[in-house]
Amino acid sequence: MTFRRGHGPAAEVGRFLRANLSSSAASLVDYLVAGLVLLLGGHYLVAASAGALSGAVTDFSLKRHWAFDRTHKGAVHREGLRYLLVSAASLLWNLAACYALVDGLKLRALPGVIVASILVGFLWNYPLHRLFVFRGARPVPGGVASGSEP
Numbered sequence: 001m002t003f004r005r006g007h008g009p010a011a012e013v014g015r016f017l018r019a020n021l022s023s024s025a026a027s028l029v030d031y032l033v034a035g036l037v038l039l040l041g042g043h044y045l046v047a048a049s050a051g052a053l054s055g056a057v058t059d060f061s062l063k064r065h066w067a068f069d070r071t072h073k074g075a076v077h078r079e080g081l082r083y084l085l086v087s088a089a090s091l092l093w094n095l096a097a098c099y100a101l102v103d104g105l106k107l108r109a110l111p112g113v114i115v116a117s118i119l120v121g122f123l124w125n126y127p128l129h130r131l132f133v134f135r136g137a138r139p140v141p142g143g144v145a146s147g148s149e150p
Contacts, residue, residue: 030055070136
């Protein structure tokens with residue numbers, strides 16, 4: 001059983017750690033780009049948009065080529081569309097969780113946002129990225145991987 005590839009627990013732990021490192025790197029890129037736009041005198045909404053877009057591209061790229069190593073990659077436009085759908089739903093889940101934690105359970109705003117983000121990341125983003133967005137070819141009997149993706 002290898003840490004990089006395979007189907008066992010160690011391989012899954014490796015994918016999970018790489019996916020979370022990818023998300024962390026994407027957040028760093030997001031903050032750096034947004035900060036740079038602000039530093040250069042850009043409007044905060046432009047800064048937030050540029051940061052979010054650059055972070056999403058970073059996250060998608062790292063997860064596609066590194067975090068979820070697989071024998072076959074789907075077409076980039078298919079994986080990109082699935083990533084967009086999961087991300088849009090993730091935003092809705094984050095907003096709902098924030099509302100429930102801050103307005104419902106009366107947590108302070110910053111801890112509520114952080115807890116919501118962690119919950120959605122672990123319970124929604126990782127499983128959907130792993131099993132839906134960046135799914136690889138399924139092994140077929142005889143050990144030959146399928147060359148196409150549904």
